[in-house]
Amino acid sequence: MIFANPWFLLGLFTVSIPVLLHLFGKHTKKVIPFSTLRFLRELSRKTSRKINLLQLLLLILRILILTFLILAVSKPVIKTSKFLFKSGGGTTSVVLILDNSFSMQYEVEKGRTAFGIAKEIAQNVILNLKSGDSASLILTNDTNSVNSGSPSYDLSAITENIKQANASNLVADMQKSVADALTSLEKSTEYNQEIYIVADTQKISFKNLLVDKLKLSKKRKITFFIVNVQPENAVNTAVLQVRPQNYACIAPGNISITVQVRNFSSIPQVKSISLFLDGEKKTSKFLNLGPMGTANEVINEKIIKSGVHSGYVELESDNLSVDDKRYFSFTAYSKIPVLIVKASGNSDYFYISSAIAPQKSESIFDVNTRDSSSVGLINNQDYKVVVLTDVTEGLNINNYVENGGGVLLIGEGVKNLAELNFTTRQVPSLNKYLIIDWVDYLSPIFEPFKLQGSGNLSYAKFYKIISSESTKLPSDIKILAKFNDDTPALCEKDMGKGKLIFFASRFTGEWSDFYLKPTFVPLINQIIFYLSVPSTKVENIAGSYIKKEQILVPGIHNVQGETIPVNVDAEESNLKTIEPDLLTNALPGFKVNFIADPSKLNEAVEKERIGISLEENFIYIALMLILLEIIVSNLLARKAKQNA
Amino acid sequence: MKSRFLDPIIVDKFLNQNIKPKGLVEGFVTGLHRSPFHGFSVEFAEHRPYSTGDEIKHLDLKVYGKSDRFYVKQYEDETNMRVCFLLDISKSMSYKSNGISKLEYGCYLVALLSYILLKQGDAVGFFAFNNSIRHFIPPKSTLGHLQTILEEFEKIEPEGDTDLSKPLNEIAEKMKRRALIFIISDLIDDEQKVISALRHFRHNKHECTVFHILDEMELNLSFGSMVTFEDLENKERLQVDTRYIADDYKKEINNFIDRYKQSCSESMIEYVQVTTGIPYDQFLTAYLNDIR
Numbered sequence: 001m002i003f004a005n006p007w008f009l010l011g012l013f014t015v016s017i018p019v020l021l022h023l024f025g026k027h028t029k030k031v032i033p034f035s036t037l038r039f040l041r042e043l044s045r046k047t048s049r050k051i052n053l054l055q056l057l058l059l060i061l062r063i064l065i066l067t068f069l070i071l072a073v074s075k076p077v078i079k080t081s082k083f084l085f086k087s088g089g090g091t092t093s094v095v096l097i098l099d100n101s102f103s104m105q106y107e108v109e110k111g112r113t114a115f116g117i118a119k120e121i122a123q124n125v126i127l128n129l130k131s132g133d134s135a136s137l138i139l140t141n142d143t144n145s146v147n148s149g150s151p152s153y154d155l156s157a158i159t160e161n162i163k164q165a166n167a168s169n170l171v172a173d174m175q176k177s178v179a180d181a182l183t184s185l186e187k188s189t190e191y192n193q194e195i196y197i198v199a200d201t202q203k204i205s206f207k208n209l210l211v212d213k214l215k216l217s218k219k220r221k222i223t224f225f226i227v228n229v230q231p232e233n234a235v236n237t238a239v240l241q242v243r244p245q246n247y248a249c250i251a252p253g254n255i256s257i258t259v260q261v262r263n264f265s266s267i268p269q270v271k272s273i274s275l276f277l278d279g280e281k282k283t284s285k286f287l288n289l290g291p292m293g294t295a296n297e298v299i300n301e302k303i304i305k306s307g308v309h310s311g312y313v314e315l316e317s318d319n320l321s322v323d324d325k326r327y328f329s330f331t332a333y334s335k336i337p338v339l340i341v342k343a344s345g346n347s348d349y350f351y352i353s354s355a356i357a358p359q360k361s362e363s364i365f366d367v368n369t370r371d372s373s374s375v376g377l378i379n380n381q382d383y384k385v386v387v388l389t390d391v392t393e394g395l396n397i398n399n400y401v402e403n404g405g406g407v408l409l410i411g412e413g414v415k416n417l418a419e420l421n422f423t424t425r426q427v428p429s430l431n432k433y434l435i436i437d438w439v440d441y442l443s444p445i446f447e448p449f450k451l452q453g454s455g456n457l458s459y460a461k462f463y464k465i466i467s468s469e470s471t472k473l474p475s476d477i478k479i480l481a482k483f484n485d486d487t488p489a490l491c492e493k494d495m496g497k498g499k500l501i502f503f504a505s506r507f508t509g510e511w512s513d514f515y516l517k518p519t520f521v522p523l524i525n526q527i528i529f530y531l532s533v534p535s536t537k538v539e540n541i542a543g544s545y546i547k548k549e550q551i552l553v554p555g556i557h558n559v560q561g562e563t564i565p566v567n568v569d570a571e572e573s574n575l576k577t578i579e580p581d582l583l584t585n586a587l588p589g590f591k592v593n594f595i596a597d598p599s600k601l602n603e604a605v606e607k608e609r610i611g612i613s614l615e616e617n618f619i620y621i622a623l624m625l626i627l628l629e630i631i632v633s634n635l636l637a638r639k640a641k642q643n644a
Numbered sequence: 645m646k647s648r649f650l651d652p653i654i655v656d657k658f659l660n661q662n663i664k665p666k667g668l669v670e671g672f673v674t675g676l677h678r679s680p681f682h683g684f685s686v687e688f689a690e691h692r693p694y695s696t697g698d699e700i701k702h703l704d705l706k707v708y709g710k711s712d713r714f715y716v717k718q719y720e721d722e723t724n725m726r727v728c729f730l731l732d733i734s735k736s737m738s739y740k741s742n743g744i745s746k747l748e749y750g751c752y753l754v755a756l757l758s759y760i761l762l763k764q765g766d767a768v769g770f771f772a773f774n775n776s777i778r779h780f781i782p783p784k785s786t787l788g789h790l791q792t793i794l795e796e797f798e799k800i801e802p803e804g805d806t807d808l809s810k811p812l813n814e815i816a817e818k819m820k821r822r823a824l825i826f827i828i829s830d831l832i833d834d835e836q837k838v839i840s841a842l843r844h845f846r847h848n849k850h851e852c853t854v855f856h857i858l859d860e861m862e863l864n865l866s867f868g869s870m871v872t873f874e875d876l877e878n879k880e881r882l883q884v885d886t887r888y889i890a891d892d893y894k895k896e897i898n899n900f901i902d903r904y905k906q907s908c909s910e911s912m913i914e915y916v917q918v919t920t921g922i923p924y925d926q927f928l929t930a931y932l933n934d935i936r
Contacts, residue, residue: 034873035739035746035862036832037882039896040889044882047889640887 001614002221004075004189011070018062022055054636061629065622072618077191092192092609093151094135095181096122096158098165099199101140101172102542103572106200107319108231115167117229118198121598122162125196126155128602136184137161140172140205141543143552150184169322169554170543171569172205178587185222192609193222200230201577201594209586223608224592226583227601230575235265237289238323238573239273242313244330247444248529250364251306251332259297259313259326263289264574271318275299277311306332308563310556323573327556327565335366336532339383341375341391348389348410351507351515355524365528380405384532390506402496406531411466411506433461434483436490443480443492445501445530448522455522457481460514465489466504501527540566647794649755654925661760661932663727691715725766725824726783729754730815731800732829734774735876738802739830741861744920749857750828751797752924755790757826762787769823770796773811774804783823805877808833812841816848828855830862831904839907846911853914856904858897860921865893 003009034040104115126135134151135158143166152158174197181195199205241260249255263269269289275282287295303309310329317324338356342349349369357363368383372391380403388397390411397407436457439446449455467487473479480501481490493500507515514520540546544566546559551566558564580594593608595601691707694714707715731754737747744752758768762785769783770793779796781789808829819825825845831838831854845852861867867886874881886893901917908915914935918927 031872031874031881032867033739033876035736035830035859035876037873037875037880038832039893039900040865040873040882040884043889043892043896044884047892048885051885051888636888 001076001078002191004077004191006074008070008074011073012067014070015063015066018059018066022059051636051639054632058629058632058636061625061632065625065629068618068622068625072615072622075189075191076614076618078614091190091613092129092133092194093185093188093190094125094129094133095138095151095184095195096125096135096162097138097140097174097177097181097195097197097199098122098162099140099172099174099197099205100143100165100167101200101202101205101572102167102169102322102568103172103200103202103205103236103320103575104167104229105320105322106230106234106236106575107321108229113167114200114229114231115165117598118227119162119165121198121227121229121601122196123159125601125605126159126162128605129155134188134190136181137165138177138180138184139165139168140174140177140199141168141170143168143170147180151188168543169552169568171541171572172199172202173208174199174205175208178209182222191613194605194609195222195224197224197226198229199226200234200575201226201228201583202230202572202574203576203578204571204574206578206583206586209583222590224583224587224590225595225601225604225608226580226592227595227598228577229598230577233265233267234575235267235269235318236320236323236573236575237261237263237265237269237271237315237318238320238570239313239315239326240294240570240573242326242328244328247330247533248336248364249303249330249332251303251334253303253332254300255303255330255332257299257301257313257328259299260294261287261289261297261315262294262573263292264576266291268293271316273297273316274314275301275311276314277301278309279311282311303332306334308332310563310565312556312565320573320575322554323568323570325554326567327554329556329563329565331533333364333384333532336364336385336529337366337368337383338385338387338528338532339375339378340367340369340387340389341372342369343372343390343412346390346411346506346508348507349387351520352387352389352410352524355515355521356528378405385528387528397500398495401498401500404497406498406528407500408527408531409500409502411503411511433463434465434485434487435459435461436481437484438482440478440480443478445480445490445523445526448526449519455519457519457523460512460517460519462489462505462512462514464505464511499531501531540564541569542566647755647791647797649751649794649797650759650790654756655759657925658756658760658928658932659763662764663757663760663766663932663935691717725761726769726821727757727761727766727824727826728769728771728783728815728819729758730771730773730812730825730827730829732774732806732808732827732831733772733778733800733802734804734806734832735802736806736830736832737857739859739862739876740920741859742921745802746830746857746859746920747800747802749918749920749924750855751800753828753855753918753928754826755794755797756924756928758790758793762790768793771811771815772796772800773808773815775807775810776804777811777814778803806830806833809837809841812838813844816841816844816850819845819848819850822849822851824851824853826853826855828857830858831856835900835903835907839904839911842908842913843911846913851914852912853916854904854908855916855918856901857918857920858901860919863894863897863919865890 098118100115104113104118106114108114108117129135133155134153135155136149136151137158138147178195185193185195238261239259240262241258243258245256245258257275259273261271261273268291270286271289272284272286274284282301283299285297287297289295308329308331310327312325312327315324340349340353353367353369356365357367378386378397378400380400383405385406385408386397386400387408388410401407439449439457441450449457462483465483465487473488473491476493478492479488480492483489487504489504491502505512505514540551542552542554543550546564549559551557551564554567556563556565583594584592591608593604595604691704692715694703694716698716702716704715704717707713731750733747737750738745740746754770761768765785767783767785768789770779770781771777772779779800781792781796808831812827827842842852842854865886869887870883870885872881872883905915916931
């Protein structure tokens with residue numbers, strides 16, 4: 001027998017009250033001297049036996065009444081045989097987690113998506129609940145705000161919420177959804193506590209799921225039913241990436257757009273891709289995709305006009321169409337004007353200008369070099385990027401950056417950011433040097449070095465660096481690379497519409513040999529180009545916030561005058577399902593039922609949910625005992641009255 | 645004559661009361677009562693045929709002259725009465741549920757009856773007993789004898805267990821002359837033995853009256869709750885819920901009374917049940933009216 005409210009069992013101590021009253025209530029201190037006990041002795045023996053029996057019966061009845069009442073409020077449930085009880089009698093609390101990530105838009109059959117099936121299953125679960133059961137709904141991406149909190153007894157409202165639920169273009173976060181489900185069941189006292197996860201059980205959705213991380217206050221008896229709605233051998237191909245080179249080009253000129261397409265199935269596929277630019281279909285190609293194969297296609301397009309260009313690459317439609325289209329945008333410049341400000345007598349500027357514009361006519365950068373003393377107020381219209389090489393004072397760059405300009409600070413120029421309190425620090429001995437040993441590859445400036453063998457930044461040696469005295473940098477400063485002594489090498493700071501990158505060393509032999517390394521030119525080009533692009537991300541995932549606005553739908557969006565391409569998360573395109581064992585391990589302490597075939601769900605539920613609630617039965621028994629107690633106590637009272 | 649057992653106001657009510665025995669009594673002075681002795685008195689009773697041994701002086705020569713047969717004259721004479729009070733002073737007699745115990749009630753009865761009897765010239769004697777005779781005052785007919793009895797009452801303390809048969813038999817043996825015996829007791833003892841002892845008095849030609857004194861509570865046991873009773877004589881304790889046994893108890897005590905009534909009636913012993921709840925003067929008035 002299991003008790004849903006076991007704390008009430010403490011009330012069983014009250015059973016001792018009638019026992020104590022029975023034992024000590026009889027004892028009286030009142031002693032009455034009497035002429036003779038001759039007549040009383042025998043009568044007492046005869047009558048007492050009868051009365052004692054009745055009083056004992058009354059005591060037993062009262063103990064039983066209290067016991068059954070306390071047991072009833074403790075909500076007892078017994079596990080019993082299916083042969084005895086047709087269906088479970090214990091009340092049930094259900095939390096339905098519906099995966100509405102974009103992979104659930106997979107068309108299982110004509111006009112029927114995986115999400116549609118999931119909704120049917122969810123409705124069926126609610127339909128199989130009985131009066132007194134409760135349920136709540138959790139969508140992994142609650143874009144329509146239909147999620148309910150703690151389980152509600154209004155099952156029709158939950159059914160209505162399920163009907164209203166839609167698949168999103170986002171990725172599922174099962175960790176959060178399971179945490180929410182466990183929280184909503186926290187106060188539930190029902191015998192059956194069940195969490196249903198109706199999903200396509202993608203590995204990607206469950207990759208972070210580990211209940212131990214949820215810091216549960218207590219482990220409870222909760223049964224998980226994980227229902228897989230993804231058909232066997234589901235086939236999906238997706239456009240994983242569309243990357244215009246540098247996200248910028250010179251107009252008129254060419255831009256190469258790299259397209260990555262992947263076949264997520266074990267069946268070879270031949271698919272056509274089409275490039276649409278500025279609303280026009282530009283080109284189409286066929287791609288041969290082997291089992292789990294990836295194809296990288298570079299499409300070159302001629303760009304005539306300068307300005308922002310946007311488009312998408314579309315893959316021949318399959319069962320999951322949302323990831324068959326990927327949007328992009330880039331900026332075509334006629335030339336990117338760059339100002340390099342040099343301090344007198346330093347040579348850093350030479351290496352930088354050589355790196356970004358070795359031959360002026362072929363470079364996309366129009367480089368202008370000036371002494372710090374001759375630079376006045378810098379106009380945003382004149383220069384897209386300003387490089388300050390070891391320039392420590394005399395320039396106010398704040399307005400320039402806030403209005404959309406990009407600034408690269410090198411060497412002592414970093415000290416322009418007074419709030420950081422940077423100082424120059426010599427690495428102790430010439431034999432000793434620092435290297436860059438950590439890089440944030442998520443930053444676009446490291447795009448050329450992402451792939452293995454495409455350049456290693458750690459080959460450069462740094463003998464002298466500029467580091468901050470404060471151990472902790474302000475939160476608005478993002479570290480892009482670190483030296484091996486954990487001090488920042490490259491940092492980024494967003495200021496208004498523009499951004500600022502600073503390098504904590506210099507490009508001279510005294511400071512480093514970085515300018516001699518092959519990674520120097522591409523990195524400097526990447527940084528300057530990155531600084532020239534307005535401070536918005538070049539690619540955004542649906543669901544992310546752009547300038548405080550959440551974009552839920554993939555496409556080309558205009559946010560506050562800027563063209564932003566928004567795409568679905570390519571990781572979600574991989575429909576590979578998680579192994580049931582991993583799920584069981586991810587939910588330790590819980591009973592996990594992995595239902596590969598949704599039609600077997602009811603059977604599995606019935607098997608788990610066989611319990612009969614004795615609450616009502618115990619109340620009836622207690623009421624009958626109360627009736628019996630009234631009869632017996634009346635009998636005793638009548639006997640006493642007759643004698644009185 | 646001052647005593648708490650003899651209230652002058654109550655005594656006044658009984659100034660003109662007389663007590664006459666239902667049977668014959670042996671006395672020693674001329675009094676109210678008929679004497680069992682014939683031949684010495686002044687009032688003729690009957691003739692009987694002469695038999696050998698009769699004194700010739702008692703022959704009625706007038707009858708002989710008329711009938712030629714010898715008859716002897718017999719006379720009735722009036723005499724005073726010998727009365728003895730036998731008061732049970734066992735501890736059970738000390739029980740009282742209201743203001744007066746059974747023993748006190750008995751003392752009041754004896755005192756008032758003694759006064760009436762002495763006033764009418766009868767001799768009054770007194771025995772107090774429990775399981776043996778504890779106090780004895782021989783019968784005397786002077787009114788001053790009442791003071792002796794009353795003084796004796798002051799000395800009486802309830803003591804000892806009840807064993808009625810032994811002292812009653814002892815007293816019966818002691819009393820050679822016929823007398824009127826009043827036994828005042830709660831009769832809580834073996835009924836057969838008590839009746840047997842009372843029959844002893846009857847066998848010795850005594851007139852016997854039993855005042856069976858009981859308390860109200862002894863009759864109805866109306867304590868109404870769980871009570872621990874302590875036996876006054878042997879200190880034994882018994883816990884009883886009187887709510888449940890009172891009815892059966894009443895039946896039992898009534899049976900006990902009825903058995904005494906029946907046995908006394910069969911043995912020609914007058915049985916009177918007295919309850920301490922009724923004032924003794926009221927009871928006595930009723931009793932005297934009844935026997936008149």
